[in-house]
C-alpha cells in the first residue's frame with residue numbers, strides 16, 4: 001500500500017516512510033491510496049468475532065501487502081489488551097467506553113499500535129529511533145505508556161514545568177526504562193518549538209533517527225477505526241439507522257470512524273461534537289474553515305483552534321465537501337451545558353467525563369432532530385481523569401481507579417532544561433546513534 005499526501009496526491013510513499021516521517025514533506029497528512037472494502041459476509045460475521053479477530057481482519061485488509069500475518073497478529077495483540085465495552089445509558093443511547101487502557105483515555109489504542117508498528121518496521125535496523133514529544137499532558141502520558149519497554153525505540157518527552165496536572169505528570173515522569181522526561185522552564189509552545197527545531201536540525205538528523213508520534217501519524221490514526229467495528233458489532237440488531245457521536249479536538253478520532261465507514265461498516269451518520277472551539281461545526285453548517293486561537297474549557301483535551309486532521313475529513317469524502325456536510329453533523333456546547341449533561345446523566349446512573357458529556361449532548365440533539373436512530377457516543381476518558389470537574393458538577397467524591405492511584409505513588413524522575421534549543425541540542429548530541 002502506498003500513502004499519498006493530502007497536499008499533493010502525486011506524492012506517494014511506502015508504509016515505513018509514512019510512519020517514520022509522520023508528516024509529508026509538504027506538510028500534508030498521509031492517507032492510504034486505496035481504502036479496502038470488507039465483504040458483506042465478513043461484516044455480518046463481526047458479531048460472532050472477538051475484538052482481536054476483528055482487529056486481524058481490519059488491519060489485515062489495510063496492511064497485508066506490507067506486513068506478514070504473524071506481524072499483523074503481533075500488532076493487534078499488543079494493541080488490544082483491554083476491552084472497549086458498549087454500555088447502555090438510556091433507550092437507544094450507548095456509551096462506547098474507550099478508557100480501559102493504561103492511561104484511561106482512548107489515545108492508548110493509537111499509542112500502543114504506533115509503538116509496535118515502529119518497532120516492527122525498524123527491526124534489524126542498526127539505529128535506535130528517538131520519538132520526540134512535546135506535551136501539555138494527555139499525549140505525553142499515552143505515548144509514554146504505549147512505548148514503555150518497546151525495543152529499539154526511546155521516547156523523549158518535553159513538558160512545561162508547573163503547567164501539567166500532577167496526575168498527568170506522574171503518568172510520564174515515573175516510568176523509567178526507555179522513557180525520559182525533560183522538564184522545560186517555559187510553556188507548552190516552547191516545548192513544541194524545541195521539538196520542531198530538532199526535526200529540522202541537519203547535524204542532529206545526520207547522526208540520530210528522530211521521529212514524532214503525534215495524532216497525525218497514520219500509525220496512531222488508523223487503529224482507531226477498530227473500535228468502531230467492534231462497537232457496531234455489539235449493538236443490538238434493531239434494524240434502526242445508526243449514528244456515532246465523537247467528541248472532537250483534532251478530529252483524528254472522527255476521521256477514523258469515517259475510515260471504518262468507507263471500509264464498509266454500515267454507520268449512517270456521524271456527529272462532530274465540540275466545546276466552544278467550534279471551527280468544524282461552523283464549517284459543517286456552511287461557513288468557511290477558519291482556524292482560530294484555542295479557548296480554554298473544562299473538556300481541555302479538545303481545546304483545539306486549528307484541528308490537525310481536518311484535511312483528512314475532506315479526503316475521506318473524495319474532496320466532496322457537500323457530501324461531508326451532509327453526512328457529518330456538527331454541534332458545540334459551552335462548559336455550563338457540559339456540566340448540565342454530567343448532572344443529568346448521573347441521574348440515569350452513569351458518570352460522564354467532560355469530553356464524553358459533549359459527545360452525549362451532540363448525540364441527543366441529533367436524535368431529537370432525527371428520530372428513529374440508535375446512537376453511540378464515544379466516552380474518550382475515564383471520569384476519574386478529570387475528577388475535579390466531575391466532582392464539582394456532582395458534589396461528590398469519585399473513587400480513583402487503581403491504575404490512576406498507582407501512578408500517584410510513583411517517584412517523579414526528570415531532567416531539567418532551559419527553553420533554549422541549544423540546551424536541548426546538547427542533550428540530544430550526547431545520545432548514541
Ligand SMILES: *Cc1c(COP(=O)(O)O)cnc(C)c1O
Pocket residue numbers: 105106107138215247248249250251252253254301302355380381
Ligand atoms: C485527544 C482527546 C480528544 C480529542 O480527540 P481528537 O482525535 O483529537 O479529535 C477527546 N477526548 C479526550 C479525552 C482526548 O484525550
